[in-house]
Amino acid sequence: MMKKQRMNGFLRAGLIITAFMLALILLGFFWTPYDPTAMSGSEKFQGPSAAHLMGTDNFGRDIFSRVLNGAGTTFTIAAATVVMGGGIGILLGALTGYFGGVVDRVLMRLTDALNSFPSVLLALVIIGILGSGKYNVILALGIVFVPSFARVSRTAFAALRDTNYVKSVRLMGASWPRIVFVHILPNTLQVLLPALTIGFNNAVLAEASMSFLGIGVKPPDASLGYMLSESQGMLDAAPWYAVCTGLTIVLLIFGVGLIGEGLQQQNKGVG
Numbered sequence: 572m573m574k575k576q577r578m579n580g581f582l583r584a585g586l587i588i589t590a591f592m593l594a595l596i597l598l599g600f601f602w603t604p605y606d607p608t609a610m611s612g613s614e615k616f617q618g619p620s621a622a623h624l625m626g627t628d629n630f631g632r633d634i635f636s637r638v639l640n641g642a643g644t645t646f647t648i649a650a651a652t653v654v655m656g657g658g659i660g661i662l663l664g665a666l667t668g669y670f671g672g673v674v675d676r677v678l679m680r681l682t683d684a685l686n687s688f689p690s691v692l693l694a695l696v697i698i699g700i701l702g703s704g705k706y707n708v709i710l711a712l713g714i715v716f717v718p719s720f721a722r723v724s725r726t727a728f729a730a731l732r733d734t735n736y737v738k739s740v741r742l743m744g745a746s747w748p749r750i751v752f753v754h755i756l757p758n759t760l761q762v763l764l765p766a767l768t769i770g771f772n773n774a775v776l777a778e779a780s781m782s783f784l785g786i787g788v789k790p791p792d793a794s795l796g797y798m799l800s801e802s803q804g805m806l807d808a809a810p811w812y813a814v815c816t817g818l819t820i821v822l823l824i825f826g827v828g829l830i831g832e833g834l835q836q837q838n839k840g841v842g
Contacts (some may be wrong), residue, residue, distance in 0.1 A: 582833025588826030592819075596646050599639030607632065607640040607793060616808050625815040629805055634812055638819050641793040646823070648709055648794070649774035655713030656774075657767055660720025667721070668728025669751050679725070686718040694777065698786055705794075708787050712777055716770055723766045727759035761838045768831030772824045779820055795820050 604624075611631030619626045625634035663682065667675040685693070697711035731737060732755065740754050781787030782796030789797075795816055802813035 579833050579836045581829050581836055585826050585829025585831075585833050588822060589830060592642070592823050592826055593646075595639060596643050599636075599643045603633075603636035603639050605633035605636045607636045608791060609633075616805075619811055626809060626811040628801070628809055628812055634815055637793055637798060638795070638815055641795045641798050641816070642819055642823065644705065644788060644792055644794040645775060645778055645796065645820075648705060648712070648778045648788070649771050651709045652712040652716060652774040652778075653767055653770050655709065656716030657720045657770060659713070660717040661724040661763065663717070663721040664724025664726075665728050665751050665756065668725040668730075669732050669747065669755070671729070671732075675725075678721070682718040682721045685714070690715045691777070691780070694781065695786065698781070703786055703789050705788050705792050708778060708781060712774055715777075716774065720766065720770065724759065724763060727762045728755055731755050731758055761834070765831045765834045765838075768827050768834070771827050772831075775820065775824055775827075 614627050614631040615629055617627040623633050663678050667678045694711040694715050701707040779796030782794045783800040788794040798816045805812050
């Protein structure tokens with residue numbers, strides 16, 4: 572009888588940190604202590620206090636409210652990027668890994684073409700064509716992330732397509748969609764889930780970098796990258812702005828990264 576595997580420390584810590592961050596993000600979707608865009612000349616550059624947990628900026632805006640709002644935007648962009656890039660990439664990888672042959676060569680050449688461009692440069696080109704903004708950032712990053720997910724899933728599906736249980740269901744007359752999505756896909760999750768966590772963190776960093784450079788999310792939308800860019804001009808007067816914003820990015824990435832590491836450790840333990 573197989574013993575139930577205990578959750579390792581990495582996975583446990585990652586789930587706790589990520590759950591905490593998600594709770595704050597969800598809170599920010601429905602409530603913030605102050606209007607994130609409300610300005611007050613009499614309250615600018617106030618340090619952290621009971622009234623303003625993370626202080627205020629040069630316009631007297633509550634930084635905690637802006638962090639809640641910006642974290643929600645960054646999380647939404649990263650999650651949508653993974654859904655788009657991961658969904659298309661995993662589908663391409665599943666088809667190429669299962670069928671091989673001409674399908675493999677054609678689809679892999681398409682992903683190689685995308686992969687031949689530096690990812691940041693390709694994203695900049697797409698943003699340059701479509702313009703900045705939340706939805707265009709999601710589209711650009713989603714396209715950029717397709718090749719990496721396609722390669723990971725292709726390897727996983729190719730390794731399982733000739734296993735005995737797949738041959739058995741094929742002989743029983745199961746259709747290829749059923750074989751691919753019902754019988755093979757669940758057995759690739761131990762490879763795909765860590766890849767999705769890495770992709771999420773890369774999407775957070777990519778969005779933050781683009782917004783920091785002024786080519787990503789634009790006002791009135793707020794994102795952690797844009798706020799970090801804003802905070803650079805206030806390091807002397809309001810250093811807490813940069814610290815709180817940067818710490819939020821670090822915790823979000825750190826928690827999801829620990830989940831990915833924990834999943835990999837769990838998979839090694841299964842072996």
